[in-house]
Amino acid sequence: MSVIEISEEYTSKDRHLATHIPDIGKPRIVIIGGGFAGIQVVKNLSMKDFQVVMLDRHNYHTFQPLLYQVATAGLEPDSIAGPLRKIFDEEENFFFRMAAVESISPEENTVNTDIGRVRYDYLVIAVGTQTNYFGNKSIEELAFPMKQVPQALNLRSHILQNFEKAVTSEDPEEVNRLTSFVIVGGGPTGVELAGALGELKKYVLPRDYPELDFRQMKVYLVEGLERLLPSMSQYASKQARKDLEQHFDTIVKLKTMVKEYDGYQVHLSNGETIPSETLIWAAGVKGIILPGLEKAKVDRSRYVVDEFSRVVGYDNIFAIGDVAKMSTKEYPDGHPQVAPVAIQQGTRLGKNLTRLIRGREMWHFTYFNKGYMATVGRNRAVADLPFKIKFSGFLAWLSWMFIHLVYLIGFRQKIVTLGNWIWNYFTYDRGTRLIIRPFNYRKAVSAKKKVLEKQV
Numbered sequence: 268m269s270v271i272e273i274s275e276e277y278t279s280k281d282r283h284l285a286t287h288i289p290d291i292g293k294p295r296i297v298i299i300g301g302g303f304a305g306i307q308v309v310k311n312l313s314m315k316d317f318q319v320v321m322l323d324r325h326n327y328h329t330f331q332p333l334l335y336q337v338a339t340a341g342l343e344p345d346s347i348a349g350p351l352r353k354i355f356d357e358e359e360n361f362f363f364r365m366a367a368v369e370s371i372s373p374e375e376n377t378v379n380t381d382i383g384r385v386r387y388d389y390l391v392i393a394v395g396t397q398t399n400y401f402g403n404k405s406i407e408e409l410a411f412p413m414k415q416v417p418q419a420l421n422l423r424s425h426i427l428q429n430f431e432k433a434v435t436s437e438d439p440e441e442v443n444r445l446t447s448f449v450i451v452g453g454g455p456t457g458v459e460l461a462g463a464l465g466e467l468k469k470y471v472l473p474r475d476y477p478e479l480d481f482r483q484m485k486v487y488l489v490e491g492l493e494r495l496l497p498s499m500s501q502y503a504s505k506q507a508r509k510d511l512e513q514h515f516d517t518i519v520k521l522k523t524m525v526k527e528y529d530g531y532q533v534h535l536s537n538g539e540t541i542p543s544e545t546l547i548w549a550a551g552v553k554g555i556i557l558p559g560l561e562k563a564k565v566d567r568s569r570y571v572v573d574e575f576s577r578v579v580g581y582d583n584i585f586a587i588g589d590v591a592k593m594s595t596k597e598y599p600d601g602h603p604q605v606a607p608v609a610i611q612q613g614t615r616l617g618k619n620l621t622r623l624i625r626g627r628e629m630w631h632f633t634y635f636n637k638g639y640m641a642t643v644g645r646n647r648a649v650a651d652l653p654f655k656i657k658f659s660g661f662l663a664w665l666s667w668m669f670i671h672l673v674y675l676i677g678f679r680q681k682i683v684t685l686g687n688w689i690w691n692y693f694t695y696d697r698g699t700r701l702i703i704r705p706f707n708y709r710k711a712v713s714a715k716k717k718v719l720e721k722q723v
């Protein structure tokens with residue numbers, strides 16, 4: 268649990284005023300997080316009954332399932348991110364503040380943020396997750412996470428800079444390190460990243476860097492369990508592995524863990540060492556637990572909630588999406604941390620808050636599982652649908668693209684993304700491989716080291 272210190276330089280009065288949120292005389296719902304879950308709460312509320320205050324550390328919503336395409340030069344960041352103010356610009360009772368929430372004071376019904384204190388009548392925690400390094404500090408310092416847009420952009424620059432450096436290097440070992448990529452975690456993100464890097468190797472980079480021998484470029488996918496996509500069917504796992512190995516030249520290593528990394532060599536649990544200057548960490552996430560809710564029960568970094576998404580121990584505080592753990596008969600360990608769960612919980616809570624304020628009984632939450640999909644690369648994806656329907660290949664890939672377009676926030680984002688995909692498909696190209704802000708990896712690592720040292 269990371270506890271963020273509140274700066275002493277604010278007086279309590281200043282902190283309160285800094286947010287400039289007027290009191291409009293209606294019950295105030297404060298929503299922390301404008302992700303999949305938080306947005307749905309607002310969309311499903313009766314806005315005339317409430318004042319809604321949304322707080323997010325970013326001023327945009329991120330469509331995380333497509334982050335890997337930003338990292339591999341397939342899409343620009345504004346295709347997968349949309350400004351939160353814009354989404355609700357027609358709602359007069361909606362107030363947005365770009366603020367990082369640091370703690371909650373349930374006795375006073377306030378949340379403490381880096382711009383001041385905000386009072387609530389009802390609080391919705393929808394903060395999602397952060398990367399889980401399982402306590403390995405050296406990996407946290409040196410690996411590339413894939414949770415936020417700036418992280419995806421850093422990775423994009425780093426990959427492209429590696430190739431720029433490789434063409435000028437006279438040291439074959441250095442070239443090998445620069446053009447070898449190790450992805451840790453064989454879930455959907457790892458598989459999608461491996462496929463996208465494979466596509467870059469096959470279709471795009473050889474045209475940009477004819478001086479380099481691309482047989483030397485290697486993409487490793489390392490997974491601790493015995494199969495890829497462990498949350499999907501055996502069929503999907505086998506098909507994804509086959510596609511990655513046969514069509515995208517990925518070197519898949521199962522039942523293998525990364526033990527150590529020094530920025531140059533990746534040491535694996537099977538004794539092998541892979542020279543690489545890029546380690547991408549897609550091996551897990553954990554809920555963001557905010558300090559202050561002393562009565563709440565937290566289980567494996569998720570707030571335990573009842574069937575109405577209410578944080579156990581509090582009447583007016585709710586948690587939804589990735590950060591919530593609701594145990595049901597079908598999901599005794601909580602629901603999967605995926606977008607459809609967050610969307611459905613947000614929808615149900617929005618409606619329930621309206622029922623609550625009108626003195627009606629709330630409805631309990633039931634998850635409707637529409638199935639799971641993962642894309643492997645061009646023309647290839649795997650899908651597990653209800654009633655044990657499984658399919659893969661081109662049809663699965665088309666379905667995957669269609670569903671992602673439907674769920675992308677904003678009409679503009681949908682059009683730009685579709686345009687990019689059509690362009691990439693027919694030209695075998697990636698239009699966005701620009702190094703706009705060069706990423707200084709070594710400098711970033713030493714900055715991260717200092718932050719981590721302070722936390723100890």
Ligand SMILES: Cc1cc2nc3c(=O)[nH]c(=O)nc-3n(C[C@H](O)[C@H](O)[C@H](O)COP(=O)(O)OP(=O)(O)OC[C@H]3O[C@@H](n4cnc5c(N)ncnc54)[C@H](O)[C@@H]3O)c2cc1C
Pocket residue numbers: 299300301302303304305322323324325327328329330331332333334335366367368369393394395396413414455456555587588589590604605606607609
């Ligand atoms: C790389 C990647 C790929 C994924 N691919 C898929 C996929 O293909 N299919 C799928 O279904 N799911 C996928 N997921 C999971 C899916 O994105 C999550 O399940 C979903 O985003 C959860 O929604 P949420 O609203 O709970 O949290 P999020 O969408 O993460 O939103 C949380 C929000 O809270 C804000 N926040 C966090 N902390 C604070 C704070 N202290 N103060 C203020 N604001 C804060 C964040 O900025 C963010 O906007 C993927 C996730 C990742 C990281």
